[in-house]
Amino acid sequence: MPIPVRKSDPGRGTAGPSDTALVVAARAGEAWAHEALFRRYAPMANGMAFRLMGRDADVDDLVQDAFAVAFGRLDSLDDPQAFAAWLGSIVVRTAGKVIRRRVLMEKLGLRRRGEPIDIDAIASRVCGPEVAAELRGIYERVERLPADLRIAFLLRRVEGMELEEVARATGVSLATTKRRIAAAQQAVERWVDRERP
Amino acid sequence: MSRAEFKDVVPPLTEARIARQYAAIAARAPAARSPRATWVAWAAAAGLAAALAGTASHVWRAHAEGAIEGAVIESGSSTDGSPSTSVALTDGSRVVLGAATRARLTSDRPTAVRIDLEGGSLEVEATHLAGRTFVVQAGSYEVRVVGTHFSVRRDAGEVSVRVDRGVVEVAAMAGGESTRLAAGERWSAPDGTSAARLAPPSPAPVASTAPVVVPVPPAPMPVTAAPARHDESARDLFDEAQRARAEGRSADAARAFDRLRRGFPRDPRAALSAFELGRLRLDVLGDAAGAEEALRDAMALGPSSPFREDAEARRVEALGRMGDVGACAAARASYLARWPNGTYRRTVELGCGNR
Numbered sequence: 001m002p003i004p005v006r007k008s009d010p011g012r013g014t015a016g017p018s019d020t021a022l023v024v025a026a027r028a029g030e031a032w033a034h035e036a037l038f039r040r041y042a043p044m045a046n047g048m049a050f051r052l053m054g055r056d057a058d059v060d061d062l063v064q065d066a067f068a069v070a071f072g073r074l075d076s077l078d079d080p081q082a083f084a085a086w087l088g089s090i091v092v093r094t095a096g097k098v099i100r101r102r103v104l105m106e107k108l109g110l111r112r113r114g115e116p117i118d119i120d121a122i123a124s125r126v127c128g129p130e131v132a133a134e135l136r137g138i139y140e141r142v143e144r145l146p147a148d149l150r151i152a153f154l155l156r157r158v159e160g161m162e163l164e165e166v167a168r169a170t171g172v173s174l175a176t177t178k179r180r181i182a183a184a185q186q187a188v189e190r191w192v193d194r195e196r197p
Numbered sequence: 198m199s200r201a202e203f204k205d206v207v208p209p210l211t212e213a214r215i216a217r218q219y220a221a222i223a224a225r226a227p228a229a230r231s232p233r234a235t236w237v238a239w240a241a242a243a244g245l246a247a248a249l250a251g252t253a254s255h256v257w258r259a260h261a262e263g264a265i266e267g268a269v270i271e272s273g274s275s276t277d278g279s280p281s282t283s284v285a286l287t288d289g290s291r292v293v294l295g296a297a298t299r300a301r302l303t304s305d306r307p308t309a310v311r312i313d314l315e316g317g318s319l320e321v322e323a324t325h326l327a328g329r330t331f332v333v334q335a336g337s338y339e340v341r342v343v344g345t346h347f348s349v350r351r352d353a354g355e356v357s358v359r360v361d362r363g364v365v366e367v368a369a370m371a372g373g374e375s376t377r378l379a380a381g382e383r384w385s386a387p388d389g390t391s392a393a394r395l396a397p398p399s400p401a402p403v404a405s406t407a408p409v410v411v412p413v414p415p416a417p418m419p420v421t422a423a424p425a426r427h428d429e430s431a432r433d434l435f436d437e438a439q440r441a442r443a444e445g446r447s448a449d450a451a452r453a454f455d456r457l458r459r460g461f462p463r464d465p466r467a468a469l470s471a472f473e474l475g476r477l478r479l480d481v482l483g484d485a486a487g488a489e490e491a492l493r494d495a496m497a498l499g500p501s502s503p504f505r506e507d508a509e510a511r512r513v514e515a516l517g518r519m520g521d522v523g524a525c526a527a528a529r530a531s532y533l534a535r536w537p538n539g540t541y542r543r544t545v546e547l548g549c550g551n552r
Contacts, residue, residue: 017439018476020504024469031223038219047207056208064218068225081507135203158203 023080026071034071041084045091051158052095052151054139062098066091092151092169099147141188152177153184290331293320295350303334318350334370336388341366341375357385431457431464438470447481458494468499472508479511485518506532510541513548525549 017025017036025033042063049062070087077086138157142150148170155166167177284292284302290310294300298317304310312319314335323331323342331342335351340358347360358367360378367384368375378384438453454474458467472495479488492512496505509532516525525548532545539545 017442018473020507021469021473024502024504025466028465034223035219038222039215042215042218043207043210046210050208051203051206059208060214060218060221064221064225067218067222071222079506080504131203135206160203 018081019083020080023074023077023083027074037071037083038067041087044084045087048088048091048159049095052092052154053098054143058098058102062091062094065098066094069094089169089171092155093171096147096151096170099150103147138188142184145184145187149180149184149187152180153188156181291322293322295319314349314351316351318348318352320348323347337370338386338388339368339370341368347378351388354388355385356388357383359383431461431466434460435466435470438473442477447477451477451482455491458491458498462498468495468502469504471495471498472502472504472511475508475511475515479515479518485515488512489515489519506536506539506541509535510539510545510548513545517548522549 019037019040022033022037022040026037045063045066046059049059049066050056053059053062066087070083070090077083135158138154142153145153152166152170155161155169156163161169163174163177163181166181167174170177172180284294292300292312295318298319299315300317300319301313301315302311303313308330310323310331312321312333314333319333321331321333321342333340333342333349335349335356335358338356340347340349342365347358347365350357358365358378360382366375366377376384434453434457438450438457441447441450441453451474454470454477457464457470458474461467471491475488475492475495477488478484478491482488489512492508492515495502495508496512499505502508509528513525513528513532516528519525529545529549532539533542536542
């Protein structure tokens, strides 16, 4: 189920063809329409991927995977105007897969644990130091969470989604979503307590 | 709870990075494969084929889907049952080779496409791109593309050109005035050079004589009361509309969409164009009555289109703005009956004022 887009939908503006127009043309195999959809939503997808992963190095693969999946499944999109929300849910699920893959690789010793998180470096440039510090704290702690909890927590805390939206984006029930966010919150608070001097 | 500032945290996103990401996506998604990506794939395949065959140049035969600059493209004879050879170019243009045809793609760049027809015939579906020249050289003549769809034949000591859509210019390589051909016109002249090896033997070079322009019956066109000009294609109009919208020329965009849906009602883009026209008239041009008419047309042209629900919902809005209470209520009832839990249910319910 797609996530409702609460921000203004660029496809609904008058600066270019509607999302419906682009999706219909893309379904017909028009390469320009694929590229137009990509260019319209690349900033959204890159931003979301970055905020879910916390590392710039992971973003390109995630964004490419998400768009490749979306373009391959355009025929299954019931409402072409809902492309943005639908793409967002694909980014979320792809991020979950990437995180799970990364955890597995760390367990197998194929990837180094504790690679630096660079979200705070970028946050400090675009936000104030207070926000950057807050984000750094969040990401340092969610690194240790299982993928499902981490995604639900970040969608709620960083993306600012409503609980129903998180449920739709992750494809689970509202009850499961609440449980995941609560579990993530408790884990984070426990770590904060332990880290207090 | 979250902070609004969190969402401002985005990775550095340069044009180069976006282009790199899209190239990777296009290479992976067959439906989205760009012509450039197609070339890369075919270049690799052709390189292997050339190596195996021990040939020095890339030669594309039937089924070719892409070509690289400098490649020779050729088709089989009409009697060996080979399907026609179709080659996609970087800019989205397509070249279909007739039987026993040999040509060379001498330039395929963003600013210039050039094909040297050595013998046989080829048909070109050229995309319309500002600033890009598209030339087919056939012996001693050049055919310069101004419009979209034409065919060139070079055999039996003659070069002939037929234009189905758009406009081309034909000029002698030696210079002199060019001849401009519009849709439905045919041109022919003796070739000033010998034809290539795949073409039938040609007589000795003949000095260029004045070309003859022969009007021919135009190709069958869609049934229409079309205000579309005869040299316009649906694709041209759609592209024009999109360009105009992107540049903020809403009235121009509306005119192009209008011409497309009226001139090419059987084209797959017609319903979408009517829908887009309706949106433009309603949202930008302040023409509710015009929007209602276009949206009604969109529903008729594409009764099962993916934007049918959108069109019906927007039509309720248009009728509401027109103050046509009866028609609005009927349109509203129709929408709610068809999509009781539709995306626009709430908006539609309020669309005609009091229920």
